[in-house]
Amino acid sequence: MFAKQSCFLAVAATAALACGFTTAADAAGLFTLKSKTFADGHMMPKKVSNTDAVNKNPNCVGQNVSPELHWSNVPDGTKSLVLLMSDPEGRAPGGVSHWVAYGIDPAKVTGFAEGATSKDSDQYVGGKSTMGVGHYSGPCTPPNATPHHYTFILIASDFAPTDLPPGLTREDIIAKFGPPPAHVKGVTGLIGLFVNPWHK
Numbered sequence: 001m002f003a004k005q006s007c008f009l010a011v012a013a014t015a016a017l018a019c020g021f022t023t024a025a026d027a028a029g030l031f032t033l034k035s036k037t038f039a040d041g042h043m044m045p046k047k048v049s050n051t052d053a054v055n056k057n058p059n060c061v062g063q064n065v066s067p068e069l070h071w072s073n074v075p076d077g078t079k080s081l082v083l084l085m086s087d088p089e090g091r092a093p094g095g096v097s098h099w100v101a102y103g104i105d106p107a108k109v110t111g112f113a114e115g116a117t118s119k120d121s122d123q124y125v126g127g128k129s130t131m132g133v134g135h136y137s138g139p140c141t142p143p144n145a146t147p148h149h150y151t152f153i154l155i156a157s158d159f160a161p162t163d164l165p166p167g168l169t170r171e172d173i174i175a176k177f178g179p180p181p182a183h184v185k186g187v188t189g190l191i192g193l194f195v196n197p198w199h200k
Helices: 002-028 170-177
Strands: 032-033 069-072 078-086 096-106 148-157 184-194
Touching: 002 148, 032 184, 096 170
Parallel strands: none
Antiparallel strands: 032 069, 078 096, 078 148, 148 184
């Protein structure tokens, strides 16, 4: 009896372990966007906020250091990636477009180092943010409000890296895609919080 029970427990444990590996393998296969600068759904460091030296805005309390970003498991058929960063609570009701980048070649670029996109780069085509630039523009969150949700959306598309011209706004990009699911091979995202006065 003891031998049979031991055998049953061993089989159950092996099955559970196998299921655990399957779940981990399935999760590992998902198209994913991550950052070493901040964890998804958590507060971003003060340095990612824009700087008042450029904007003359006291709500800009950082150094405009763009966060590290990296992605994995890009879907089959993807020719280029589109990255959009926005603050849906900013300048309500329309929100603020902080960064529009596209033409990212997944065969050559698997992420951006911290600070690398605080200026124009040949790793992507710069669009036009609410601030009128093609590179990263960090938060300038108004004081005495709940944390804003700075949303990074990475879209896998069938657009070739050179299909879209520079200077497109977020709205322009959306129009280029057309009705869903046109041109979309997959999508993933990441949210960083920011509040002013800054605190963890």
